[in-house]
Amino acid sequence: MCSSDLFATWMEQKLLAEWKPEWKTRVADVMESKIGAEQQDSLVTARKIRQEIKTKGDINNAFDAITYQKGASVIRMFETWIGPETFRKGVHAYLVKYSYKNATAPDFLAAISAAAGKDVTTPFSTFLDQPGLPLVSASLDCKRGSPVVHLSQQRYLPLGAPSSGNQSWQIPVCANYSSGTGKQSDCTLLSQQSSDWTLKAASCPEWIDANEDAVGYYLVDYQHNLLAQLTAGNVEQRLNDSERVDFTGNAELLTNGGKLPANDALGLVRTFHNDPERFVVIGALNLALFPRMHLVPEDLQSKYVQFLRDNFQVRAHEIGWIPKPG
Numbered sequence: 001m002c003s004s005d006l007f008a009t010w011m012e013q014k015l016l017a018e019w020k021p022e023w024k025t026r027v028a029d030v031m032e033s034k035i036g037a038e039q040q041d042s043l044v045t046a047r048k049i050r051q052e053i054k055t056k057g058d059i060n061n062a063f064d065a066i067t068y069q070k071g072a073s074v075i076r077m078f079e080t081w082i083g084p085e086t087f088r089k090g091v092h093a094y095l096v097k098y099s100y101k102n103a104t105a106p107d108f109l110a111a112i113s114a115a116a117g118k119d120v121t122t123p124f125s126t127f128l129d130q131p132g133l134p135l136v137s138a139s140l141d142c143k144r145g146s147p148v149v150h151l152s153q154q155r156y157l158p159l160g161a162p163s164s165g166n167q168s169w170q171i172p173v174c175a176n177y178s179s180g181t182g183k184q185s186d187c188t189l190l191s192q193q194s195s196d197w198t199l200k201a202a203s204c205p206e207w208i209d210a211n212e213d214a215v216g217y218y219l220v221d222y223q224h225n226l227l228a229q230l231t232a233g234n235v236e237q238r239l240n241d242s243e244r245v246d247f248t249g250n251a252e253l254l255t256n257g258g259k260l261p262a263n264d265a266l267g268l269v270r271t272f273h274n275d276p277e278r279f280v281v282i283g284a285l286n287l288a289l290f291p292r293m294h295l296v297p298e299d300l301q302s303k304y305v306q307f308l309r310d311n312f313q314v315r316a317h318e319i320g321w322i323p324k325p326g
Contacts, residue, residue, distance in 0.1 A: 005063075013029050014076070030246050033065075041132060047131055076215055089115040094112070123169075127169060133156045138150070138223060142204035148198050149175070150196055151195050151197055169218075173189070173190050208226060221254060266291075273285075
């Protein structure tokens, strides 16, 4: 796999978002690129971004969502963690140093590390050189003065899939949370299997979104009442379009992995079914359709159909089946 493949995808997404922000391409990036890559990466058989090419077939395998979409998502996560301007300086130094020369992924990461003034190579390589999708569990503790978020990580796998051992990553975790003056944000590097993260907030947040701007390439498993707190009230004001899309995709994978009870997943359908962002509605519909094949007993089929109608019938009639102007 050539590192230029994932870099080009990251650059394409970045430039398009800055050129035409009104197109809201970052929202599409979450649904069509990041979540799509996470679904592939959730499999036990998922491959690494930087996969050795040993056979002719390995060349074809390299042209997939893991290389392009996961790779671009990981770059953006680390760009956000160290700061876009610092990241740009590192990229510029790399291009100047290796212009008209061959270079490797470690050369690129060394240039970024030099610009950042800290080791980026080690945490980035945990995503580059091993397969899988991190699942970060988050719980909030406000009993000791400053609020503390308890974080732990494991590899996400679908329900019933055999464990692949105790994998771990060095994950840049950024969060939004409520404060006395509105929203506040904070970042940390989860470099251990578990860690305690003290927030800057002066008081206990009413809610916390543990993947700010949906940039992090990881799933979040909200513990205790954090899920209910995050989705109570005006969610559209609390979470931006990208975060809401990512949240529904996150919930679908957690349901498939047995981490989110079906009852809670269907409850989220009621929260997001009438969202103004179409990708969020698609995410809500995916959650609603999850039990349709084998989890709804025959005597409850009529109630399940009514549930779908209650949540989507009005929207379906408004849109209609016949194309019309606009």
